[in-house]
Amino acid sequence: MASSSSSGLTFKLHPLVILNISDHYTRIKAQSQPPPTSSAVNDAVSSPPPPRVFGCVIGVQRGRTVEIFNSFELLYDSSTHTLDRAFLENKQELYKKVFPHFYVLGWYSTGGDAQESDMHIHKALMDINESPIYVLLNPSINHAQKDLPITIYESELHVIDGIPQLIFVQSSYIIETVEAERISVDHVAHLKPSDGGSAATQLAAHLTGIHSAIKMLNSRIRVLHHYLLAMQKGDLPCQNSLLRQVSSLLRRLPAIESEKFQDDFLMEYNDTLLITYLAMFTNCSSTMNEMVDKFNTAYDRHSRRGGRSAFI
């Protein structure tokens, strides 16, 4: 059912949506299966498959970019295949009050693959948004896979066997984030010390983050390099589109050498150095101040033995 989409829309997904869906799923799963007692052996095979959860995704569409910011739950009756409209409208109202810019972009669900029954829900949402998107999260934990188990489907009208039908087609997406989101996701992902500890541990944690990011960049570049070498040797068929992308990337690199860039960069660099210098200066003067105090204490007590004993 899924082939690649041709609508040309770019999708941007925020991590908040991912966590929302995961939380919804975990919640429903936990409610339906009370926690096992500590003595019972956990046998995943015997428990029934966890129920699917459904919800709505909201966000903004600007031109050809669709940005998904948030999501909320929906009530869906799987026996009668009906969506609770009143609930949906109610929730929409509430969210409109707090986030006036967002509107319904589509819906989400959990499961392994898109199913036939999903088309019903999709069609039901078409009167709110004429081209809704369907976000599918696969909650089965697979340690081997490297990619996020999330797929975004769009619906397209295809002619199959002479009958025009709506089918789901897969689209690619990128993860978009704002700085605050990134920091909190980072924070929770690596469970950094929340009390701050000392400045040293904070700095260490921050640098570790940057270090792993740079390692990732390095490994990716190495992979690209390896691939290009293989193509050159003739091991792999030449893919012109890829070569074009690589060459455009390489052509952008010299932009960093231009004079204007150097000027701006040095100006910023100088600003940071100035602040650090100022900080060091203040630190030095306060240490010196302290030293003078200690000196005074130590030496005064010697000379004025009978005088003021409680100097501080």
Next chain:
Amino acid sequence: MDPFSSAAIARQTWELENNIVTTTAANDNSAASDAIFYYDGAAQDAFQQEKPWANDPHYFKRVKVSALALLKMVVHARSGGNIEVMGLMQGKTDGDTIIVMDAFALPVEGTETRVNAQADAYEYMVDYSQTNRQAGRLENVVGWYHSHPGYGCWLSGIDVSTQMLNQQYQEPFLAVVIDPTRTVSAGKVEIGAFRTYPDGYKPPDEPVSEYQTIPLNKIEDFGVHCKQYYALDITYFKSSLDCELLDLLWNKYWVNTLSSSPLLGNGDYVAGQISDLAEKLEHAENQLSHSRFGPLIAPAQKKKEVRKTITFASFIT
């Protein structure tokens, strides 16, 4: 990441050294550790009847915040820019721990003079709680959060009186403050959880926790009320699925980590902090010239403050 990469080993060593206990075990027993998501209505009701906090003002000592709640609160706080925003948190209690499972924003614009949410916010609250209950979130409202953009995590005079009122009528209730500006500029989440002492209660002298710089114009408000509430320890938890997803998310995230630059985002905030520091130093200097023995006491405070701002400044650079 594969289990033998140096990054994974480094992380595990670090976690071991810092006694990090994740609620999700690394092995396959995920159902037991996701138990925190199970809402036991009967147990919660029984706890409500008991009211063990009525006798001990210092009863609740810890807070556990879910990953989702934290993300929602920080994003909401940041989206307010320089305006204070507020919202409510839903969750449950567990002995002396308050567990925050979720948070939602309230459509009110908070200013320093507004004490409580207005009537339409109450309506929103009720509506939202009802729809949530239908959708499967059974927890009750267990606290409120608001943001202090740029001036630190503490309770102002108004906040203290609001929270005291809440603690009289809506127990158990928790107050959380988030500073989104400092979060972004320092690269770590600035959050604090507080509960107030009832009127007239004299708290035992506790050691001053982490010192934070507070702008001069707010410092009076801070000082007057800082003894009327105490801070709770915050830990975070996430489900096994969350763990997985966050790990995989990192694969796409590293680009953002590299490309983020705290300087660009917070240039004016940093400049503000430095000018505030300059004012404080002048203040200290004036105090110095006024008294003879004063110099030994006052600058000690100022020095600590100065040192804190220095580490903060050098950290962001």
